[in-house]
Amino acid sequence: MDRKQLPSRCPLGTVSSDLRILQGNSSLELSEYWDRQFDGDNDDQEKLLKESSTLYVGNLSFRTTEEQIYELFSRCGAIKHVFMGLDKIKKKACGFCFVEYYNRVDAENAMWFLNGTRLDDRIIHTDWDLGFREHRQYGHRPEGQVRNANAFCEDFDVGRGGSGKQAQARDRRGIH
Amino acid sequence: MQKIYESSARLLPEKLTIYTTLVGLLNARNYNFGGEFVEAMIRQLKESLKANNYNEAVYLVRFLSDLVNCHVIAAPSMVAMFENFVSVTQEEDVPQVRRDWYVYAFLSSLPWVGKELYEKKDAEMDRIFANTESYLKRRQKTHVPMLQVWTAEKPHPQEEYLDCLWAQIQKLKKDRWQERHILRPYLAFDSILCEALQHNLPPFTPPPHTEDSVYPMPRVIFRMFDYTDDPEGPVMPGSHSVERFVIEENLHCIIKSHWKERKTCAAQLVSYPGKNKIPLNYHIVEVIFAELFQLPAPPHIDVMYTTLLIELCKLQPGSLPQVLAQATEMLYMRLDTMNTTCVDRFINWFSHHLSNFQFRWSWEDWSDCLTQDPESPKPKFVREVLEKCMRLSYHQRILDIVPPTFSALCPANPTCIYKYGDESSNSLPGHSVALCLAVAFKSKATNDEIFSILKDVPNPNQDDDDDEGFSFNPLKIEVFVQTLLHLAAKSFSHSFSALAKFHEVFKTLAESDEGKLHVLRVMFEVWRNHPQMIAVLVDKMIRTQIVDCAAVANWIFSSELSRDFTRLFVWEILHSTIRKMNKHVLKIQKELEEAKEKLARQHKRRSDDDDRSSDRKDGALEEQIERLQEKVESAQSEQKNLFLVIFQRFIMILTEHLVRCETDGTSVLTPWYKNCIERLQQIFLQHHQIIQQYMVTLENLLFTAELDPHILAVFQQFCALQA
Numbered sequence: 001m002d003r004k005q006l007p008s009r010c011p012l013g014t015v016s017s018d019l020r021i022l023q024g025n026s027s028l029e030l031s032e033y034w035d036r037q038f039d040g041d042n043d044d045q046e047k048l049l050k051e052s053s054t055l056y057v058g059n060l061s062f063r064t065t066e067e068q069i070y071e072l073f074s075r076c077g078a079i080k081h082v083f084m085g086l087d088k089i090k091k092k093a094c095g096f097c098f099v100e101y102y103n104r105v106d107a108e109n110a111m112w113f114l115n116g117t118r119l120d121d122r123i124i125h126t127d128w129d130l131g132f133r134e135h136r137q138y139g140h141r142p143e144g145q146v147r148n149a150n151a152f153c154e155d156f157d158v159g160r161g162g163s164g165k166q167a168q169a170r171d172r173r174g175i176h
Numbered sequence: 177m178q179k180i181y182e183s184s185a186r187l188l189p190e191k192l193t194i195y196t197t198l199v200g201l202l203n204a205r206n207y208n209f210g211g212e213f214v215e216a217m218i219r220q221l222k223e224s225l226k227a228n229n230y231n232e233a234v235y236l237v238r239f240l241s242d243l244v245n246c247h248v249i250a251a252p253s254m255v256a257m258f259e260n261f262v263s264v265t266q267e268e269d270v271p272q273v274r275r276d277w278y279v280y281a282f283l284s285s286l287p288w289v290g291k292e293l294y295e296k297k298d299a300e301m302d303r304i305f306a307n308t309e310s311y312l313k314r315r316q317k318t319h320v321p322m323l324q325v326w327t328a329e330k331p332h333p334q335e336e337y338l339d340c341l342w343a344q345i346q347k348l349k350k351d352r353w354q355e356r357h358i359l360r361p362y363l364a365f366d367s368i369l370c371e372a373l374q375h376n377l378p379p380f381t382p383p384p385h386t387e388d389s390v391y392p393m394p395r396v397i398f399r400m401f402d403y404t405d406d407p408e409g410p411v412m413p414g415s416h417s418v419e420r421f422v423i424e425e426n427l428h429c430i431i432k433s434h435w436k437e438r439k440t441c442a443a444q445l446v447s448y449p450g451k452n453k454i455p456l457n458y459h460i461v462e463v464i465f466a467e468l469f470q471l472p473a474p475p476h477i478d479v480m481y482t483t484l485l486i487e488l489c490k491l492q493p494g495s496l497p498q499v500l501a502q503a504t505e506m507l508y509m510r511l512d513t514m515n516t517t518c519v520d521r522f523i524n525w526f527s528h529h530l531s532n533f534q535f536r537w538s539w540e541d542w543s544d545c546l547t548q549d550p551e552s553p554k555p556k557f558v559r560e561v562l563e564k565c566m567r568l569s570y571h572q573r574i575l576d577i578v579p580p581t582f583s584a585l586c587p588a589n590p591t592c593i594y595k596y597g598d599e600s601s602n603s604l605p606g607h608s609v610a611l612c613l614a615v616a617f618k619s620k621a622t623n624d625e626i627f628s629i630l631k632d633v634p635n636p637n638q639d640d641d642d643d644e645g646f647s648f649n650p651l652k653i654e655v656f657v658q659t660l661l662h663l664a665a666k667s668f669s670h671s672f673s674a675l676a677k678f679h680e681v682f683k684t685l686a687e688s689d690e691g692k693l694h695v696l697r698v699m700f701e702v703w704r705n706h707p708q709m710i711a712v713l714v715d716k717m718i719r720t721q722i723v724d725c726a727a728v729a730n731w732i733f734s735s736e737l738s739r740d741f742t743r744l745f746v747w748e749i750l751h752s753t754i755r756k757m758n759k760h761v762l763k764i765q766k767e768l769e770e771a772k773e774k775l776a777r778q779h780k781r782r783s784d785d786d787d788r789s790s791d792r793k794d795g796a797l798e799e800q801i802e803r804l805q806e807k808v809e810s811a812q813s814e815q816k817n818l819f820l821v822i823f824q825r826f827i828m829i830l831t832e833h834l835v836r837c838e839t840d841g842t843s844v845l846t847p848w849y850k851n852c853i854e855r856l857q858q859i860f861l862q863h864h865q866i867i868q869q870y871m872v873t874l875e876n877l878l879f880t881a882e883l884d885p886h887i888l889a890v891f892q893q894f895c896a897l898q899a
Contacts, residue, residue, distance in 0.1 A: 063570075066667050067708060071567040075479040075528065078715070078752070082668070112436050113483040118532045120569065 045130065053080075053107045054100040054131035061120040062093055072119050073099045077106020098129055189235040190429040192242055193288075197361040200246025204372035210248050214240070214375050225383050228390045230277055235429075237281045240377070241289035246362045247369040251296035253377040254289065255304070258282045262304050264382050265311040272315055272899055273391035276338060278382060279308055283341050284425070287418045290345070291353035305349075312342055318896035322857055323396040323471045328513040332399035332415065340397045341421065348418040357419040359449055393897060398466035400506060406455040406499075413454065423454060427463040431484075435476050442487040457499040460488065465503065468525060469518040472861035478521060482528045508542060511553040516854035517861070519557060520744055527564035535565060535577040546581060551742065551847045555585060560744050563587040567708050590706035594662040596655070606655040609633050613659045623680040630656060630681070648690045656685060657698040661713075668712055675716050682722045692727035697736055707745035714749050718756055725818045728753045733825035742851045747858070750822070754863055757818055761811045768804040775801060816870060819863075823878050826856045827887060834884050844886065853890065860894040868898065 057069070069082050080100045087094040101107045107128075115126040188195075203210030217240055224233040240257075243249045264270075264278040282304070286293075294301050317336055321327070324334040335343075348355060362369055403412040413419035427445065434441035445460050467474050468481045489497045507514070507522055514522070530537060545554035562585060566574045571589045578586065595601055596610040612629050621629075635649040656678075664674035675682065686692045696714070703709045717723045731737065732750050740746055775797050782794075830852060837844045860867060867874075879891035 065570075066669060068568060068570075070668060070712065071564075071708065072528075075524070076477070078756075084669075109477055109479065113438070113477070113479045117483060117486060121534060 048130050049128045051104065052128050052131050053102065053104040054098055054129040055107050055110055056096065056098055056127045056129040058096045058125045058127070059122055060093070060095045060097060060124060061122050062095055064093065064097075064120045064122075066097075068119060069097055069099060072114060073101075073110055076109035076114065077101050077103060099126075100131060188429075188433055189238070190426045190433065192235070192239055193359055193361055196239060196242040196246045196248075197365065199243060200248050200362055200369050200372065201365060203246070203248045203375075204368050207373050210372070211375050214243070214249060214377065218378060218380065221380075222383060228388075230392045234281055234284060238285045238288060241285040241293075244289050244292050245360065247372045247374055250374040250376050251293055252300075253375075255293055255297045255300050257377050257380045258285075258293075259300065259304055260380055260382060262307050262311075265307060267385070270385045271389075271391060273394065273897075274385055274389065275311065276315070276394065277391050279311060280338060280341065282308070283338075283345050284421075286345050287348065287355050287422050288358060290348060291355070294349075294353055308342075312338060316896060316899075319394055319893050319899075320396060322861065322890070322893040322897070323394065325396070325398055325469045325471070325515055325518045326510055326513045327515070328510070332402065334396050334399065335415075337395040337397050340415070343416040344418045344421045347416050355418055355422075357413075357422050357450060391898070393472065395470070398462070398469060400465065400503065401455075401458045401462050405502070406458050409455045409458075410453050411455075412458060419454075423448075423459050424463055424466075427459060428467070431463070431467065432475070435480055435484075438480070438483050438487045441484055442491050445488065446491055457492065457496050461485075461496075461499050461503050465507075468521055469515075471515065471517065472864060474521075478524060479528070482525055485525075485529065486532050505541070508554065508557070511557050514553070515857075516851055517858045519553065520747070523557060523560045523564060523744060527561050527568065530561075530565055531568040535569070535573070537577075539578050539582055543579075543581065546584070549847065550584075553847065556742070556847075558582070559585045559587070563707070563744075566590075588705040590709065592662055592665040592706070593702055593704065595658055595701070597662070605636065606633060606651050610655045610659045613655060614663060617660060617663050623678060626656070626678060626681050627684070630685075648688045648694070649685075650690075650694050653685050653691060653694045654698050656681060657695055658702055661699060661702045668709070671709070671713060672716055675713070675720060675722070679720060679722070682717075682720075686722050689727065689730075692723040693731055693734070696723060696727060696731040697734070700731075700736065704740075707743070711745055711749050711752070715752060715756075718753060725753050725757045725814070726821055729818060729821050729825070733822075733829065742848060747855060751858075751862060754818065754822075754859075757815050758863070758866055761808070761815050764804065764808050764811050768801065768808050771797065771801045771804055815866070816873070819859075819867060819870060820873070820878070822859060823856075823874065826852070826859070827878060827883065830856070830887050831884060834886060853886065856887070857890050857893075860890065864894070864897065867894075871895070 057073075060069075066082050066084055069084075070079060073079055073082075078101065080102045081098075082100075083098040084093050085096040085098070086092065099107075099110065101110070111126055111128070114124065116123060118124070199210070199213055203213070217236060221233055221236045221240070224230070224236060240249060241254060244251050244254050261278040261282045265275045267275065315338075317339075320336050323336075326334055397415075399415055401412060402415065406412060413423065427448065430444045430448070431441060434444055446456070448456055464481055464485060467476070468478065474481070485500060489500065504526065511519065539558075542554070542558060545558055548555050550556070550559075562574050562578065562582075565577075566587050571587070574586055575583065596604060596607050601607055609629065609632065613626065616625055616629055630652050633649065633652045633655060636651050637649070660674050660678060661671065664670040682695070686695045695717070699713055699717075700710060703713070714723070714728060718725060718728065729750065732741075732746055737746065775794070778794060778797065830849075833846075833849055833852070834844060874891065879888055881888070883891075
């Protein structure tokens with residue numbers, strides 16, 4: 001299925017588009033897949049997509065919950081993050097989400113075995129996504145630096161939180 | 177050209193005879209090509225064996241044997257190779273699994289080439305057979321019970337794979353090697369091929385056993401169908417017929433070749449040649465379930481089989497779904513003797529499958545489970561399936577899809593239980609602090625503000641108040657965790673945010689081991705209706721180091737969880753925890769390796785460049801390596817400790833049960849016991865590579881001769897797996 005045919009696609013790739021995802025601004029839907037705000041050329045995008053462990057999941061029912069996504073996609077491996085796409089005005093789920101795995105191979109499993117199967121009686125569509133920019137920065141630290149010595153922390157959110165848009169977004173949806 | 181054939185031999189083993197025929201025809205035209213090809217195959221075989229690539233090696237041996245049929249290889253030299261294979265059974269001080277493989281490689285080639293070899297060298301073959309038979313009689317089979325999907329021998333015995341293959345080859349021999357199933361294109365070219373000059377295989381010495389050699393695990397052959405299951409269709413070949421072996425081999429090969437592309441895989445399976453003479457759908461379903469239920473682990477990820485079966489149902493909507501329904505019914509009927517690990521996979525498969533078909537099922541057919549002890553396998557299975565179905569949909573949907581009689585087996589509505597929520601909780605200790613916290617959380621308090629609110633919470637465990645107030649205080653943990661989780665109950669994301677935002681408070685409260693355990697306990701009290709939430713919270717807490725793996729293990733074996741001890745979610749949490757521990761160790765080991773490599777490269781550059789400044793860089797790197805070394809040792813020690821804790825706890829509760837049954841005079845084999853002992857087996861099987869490192873410790877410390885034989889048997893079966 002050609003990416004260009006997916007009108008509800010609002011790809012991740014920049015901080016500003018991340019925010020838009022959470023706001024679900026449908027006027028920013030790109031008619032073509034390629035993220036125009038991406039800081040590199042199409043070849044760079046393609047290379048990053050080949051390394052990505054984040055998937056876009058589309059054609060979800062508006063009622064599909066984060067919990068259901070976790071249940072289905074956990075069958076392919078340990079999930080790092082699920083971002084439910086939200087409609088800007090209603091702040092409700094609007095048919096797509098992003099699933100980020102810790103390992104690329106798990107995302108590949110999802111592409112092979114969940115793409116085109118059903119969730120909530122709808123045939124879902126999965127596609128590779130660039131993933132959050134901030135996270136990819138963490139993947140390329142200068143040599144010699146051992147990252148935070150505490151164990152599983154490579155995956156821990158606090159490092160990504162701070163003043164990032166994501167943390168703000170989380171707070172918005174979090175405790176009020 | 178050669179490369180193409182070589183790789184085809186490996187990648188598409190189900191099309192073996194086509195490729196051997198092509199090689200045969202080429203050899204007839206060009207003798208040198210044949211010679212080079214055979215040499216290349218032998219080299220490849222040696223490499224595969226050295227690289228522990230035994231599955232590939234089997235296909236290579238089979239390919240070579242079929243080249244005998246194509247007049248590329250002279251039969252006597254093939255017999256000589258097989259003689260060398262079977263002589264491995266005489267080797268001493270090697271693992272049985274090594275000897276097993278060579279016997280398997282020999283026997284599994286015979287359906288293709290047995291006839292030809294016997295015709296040319298019957299005396300030698302008889303000798304090889306006699307040696308094989310005496311080996312098979314004397315080899316030990318302690319490992320078999322651990323690998324059987326069902327403990328019952330009826331309706332189909334679950335045979336060890338070599339025993340089954342031996343019986344099949346014996347029968348083939350009795351039938352004078354008449355084998356009608358394999359497609360043999362070379363027969364059509366006999367006039368050309370019989371003119372070809374044959375090559376002799378060079379004498380083949382099996383590579384010696386080394387410490388790094390890892391041989392395939394033994395298997396038990398999964399059988400669920402026989403000819404009575406499809407009375408109207410073609411007859412299903414018997415379990416000891418060589419046709420059964422060849423069909424199953426080929427279907428397994430197709431899956432192996434195409435598992436990543438389910439449409440191709442399904443198409444290849446349903447277009448299996450000769451399908452009109454066999455009940456193909458039954459074979460396909462049996463082979464797929466054989467892989468899904470294989471112990472220790474399926475060859476491919478579980479979810480692949482779900483999707484493959486859905487694809488097959490789409491391709492053959494008029495026939496396959498019925499066979500699948502029949503299979504499901506049979507699996508349900510035999511739940512009482514099914515291995516718990518396999519039941520887990522059955523639950524996961526069935527719930528996911530149903531979610532693709534609007535959860536349509538004839539639940540009334542399974543009404544027999546409603547009158548059974550709820551802890552027995554059938555009602556338990558239905559409960560777990562409904563719980564998983566709910567996770568893939570929502571609570572009301574489940575109530576709608578089952579008949580009203582099944583409501584007792586429906587899962588609880590996954591709501592949060594907040595103990596400070598209603599009027600009656602006024603009298604609970606800490607109630608006022610809870611209210612205070614709730615207000616603070618809602619007004620976006622900081623960690624420090626939370627700390628100061630918690631300072632006032634008295635410690636029920638201590639008479640005099642600790643000045644710092646940060647020692648283990650269960651009440652502090654209770655009010656904090658209950659209130660926070662309740663406020664963040666809306667979704668997983670909300671809860672994860674909460675954990676992240678108040679990470680500091682969590683870490684401080686859960687600093688001690690008792691603290692960690694109590695955090696888990698309180699979290700469980702809040703979310704006991706929502707096992708999925710419990711699992712994701714435990715996962716996050718480990719990853720953010722609020723709790724450690726040992727705390728989770730201890731919590732699972734604690735009395736608070738004893739009521740839920742046999743539920744699937746508990747074991748999913750434990751195995752996920754162990755996997756995280758394993759991944760963590762691997763990650764640090766890799767970091768250490770990379771740092772060492774970097775140092776080596778730097779040294780080499782220095783000797784090339786003679787650069788003084790890199791002395792300093794060296795120092796920093798060496799320091800880093802030392803730190804990483806310590807980290808690795810500490811992580812490995814934590815990993816070993818985790819397994820020891822788990823085994824210890826198993827031994828304790830199993831012994832308790834066994835002693836109680838002895839004094840009460842009741843039977844040991846309760847549903848709880850079967851579940852528990854198989855969960856212990858599951859630990860061994862699912863993490864066997866890591867546990868192999870601890871054998872000496874386990875033998876001397878935990879699984880000693882004084883242990884109850886029921887428990888010791890599990891350990892002994894495990895030891896036998898790679899012995």
